[in-house]
Amino acid sequence: MTGGAGRLARMAEQFRHRLRVRWSECDLQGVVFYPNYLAYFDHLLTELWREAVGPYGEITELGIDLVVAEARVRYRASARFDEEIDVVAAISRLGTTSMTTDLRIERVEDGALLAEGELRHVFVDPDSFEKVEIPADVRGGLRRFALPA
Secondary structure (H helix, E strand, C coil): CCCHHHHHCCCCCCEEEEEECCHHHECCCCEECCCHHHHHHHHHHHHHHHHHCCCHHHHHHHCCEEEEEEEEEEECCCCECCCEEEEEEEEEEECCCEEEEEEEEEECCCCCEEEEEEEEEEEECCCCCCECCCCHHHHHHHHCCECCC
């Protein structure tokens, strides 16, 4: 991990989305099952995209699609059934054909850091899945949530 939580503190605008832990996301002890943190990250990125660019379901109409090239998670504490959590993101790198997003999950009640992670997405042609450059209008919308270079 490359210090994602520290980088989030330096950003101009954080993207934050609140969720409530559902029973189906937990094990029998009421603790969030570990792969669900990646699902929370994915959910957040859909909402960030909606805010920055538009509905994610319309991404291919822009002549692009996204594929995950790398995912990392570091678990710090457990989220439990019915707790509210905030998932927070900053784009730490907006490259030519990819973007890296630093993420963290915090418990609303006490602000505890539950997990932190990083996702790297590659922009591809929706038909050939060949890498493509990030379109200027998409880059402009995402820049709002990007850390200064």
